[in-house]
Amino acid sequence: MTIDHAGGPVRKRGRRARRPDPDGGPVAEFAHALLVLKEAAGDPSYDRMRTEFGAVASKSALAAAARGLQLPSWETTWEFVRPLAVTVLGREEEETRREWRARWNAARQDGDGGGTAGPEGARHGWLLVAAVVVAVAAGVVVAVNVPRARSGGEPSLPIEGDASSLVADVTYPDGSRVAVNQRFVKTWRLRNAGTVAWHGRFLQRLPPLDGLDVCHTDPRVPLPDAGPGAEVTVSVPVQARGTPGPCQVFWKMVDSGGRFYLPQSSGIYFQVDVTG
Template identity: 40%
Template structure:
């Protein structure tokens, strides 16, 4: 179902245009994750994002794939897996399950690290207040010096009272009296603040236990055509059985699911086909009976996975299809 690469990649690589800006892996966990995507893309021949979304069969748009490699925001796991699947599995031939586990670990690490780095700092109110005694002591020392000044001024006043001549020569100014009063008042306030009991320390807030993260997800992996691969020639008017192999690549068991036909063609096929229950990690072969058209031509029929009510599942995935030539 996935077409092979060819000269189109070389043509795409040689096209002139604006060169995308590669993310700096040292600028953060999301940029490092995007840098790994770029390395995988280069290992797979550096196809364009347009080719990945169309010719290579990625179930994600060209803009979504380009944004994933930009490094400004972490892409969803579904977009990440489509980026990796068409390159690592389809182009480089790596084991699908091993590639999924490896890149899922990279993705979860980037998500958790980015969340930790952007977490807000603890509330300032949770830190105990610094006791003011040191500042009060320094203020008390300063005011003690003021007190010495007050004593000297008082002594001068006594001498002047005893000596009228000196009193006439050295009458204290109003500013000196104001300084004496201010110094005494400030010293009294500092001593009171030092001796007064401080506020009781606040009780630490109870730590809330974070809710466990829900890591369950639904995913599928197309493993191949068991019968009648794309381009198979069938005789007109004959019946044949098309079989696909699909793996449950998520963590949710498949129950009461179907493949539902999306279009009509001269070849006849049932509207929907039941899928037996499939546990996570297991593969399933799905068979559908098809009758070839009565006249030569091409038959391409699409199916999507749905639930029993017909609601579409795995909406980010492209349909699987039958593609035969009637002769």
């Protein structure tokens, strides 16, 4: 979806941030490219990138990515790029991801690894076990990736081989009509489409979380455990917004500490039309 900025660029108050010099090295050049993208999308504020366009990164992390002092992690880079290039400018998501991943890798290599390693770097934190799990119900043998824990006991994320897919909207498919302030339960059916077992996971709501013109939900709901290939249902109690209009809420899979399992995924969402 392309979002029309008919009102022109968003004007900011206060002192304008210093622009990184594109000739100042690979990291500064990369940050300059991020700012050029931001301006092409109407130069929204970092708050607006988060609350309106769905960037899943803190305001400080987004701002730091564009300063050019240190290369941001790939996860932060994608949460900077995706809302602007895909949501606002309507560019194709996979093509955009490949383009900016290549830019990020080039800046990282030329800058001697100035940022945090992304999924490729995280692969070295995983051990592909030579064991297999027999999926009795399906009658197949599935190779399983087993995470290697960090020094603090938590596995590194994302996990190689981890994947999910939406099977069905069990209740309230997109475009369903509900009344103002109506309470309802949204249910999805999801499939563990990877080779990593799900345990202790949650769906976490993305901002905005509150206001008269948003639907109200718990910020996080538990996700049933699931082995590779298994399907689960997950439900979210919802109260419709207090005024007529569209309501769309995005969710992403996290661990108990709020870390994203699939940071490159756009997540899932529900969308209803609230009527008076």
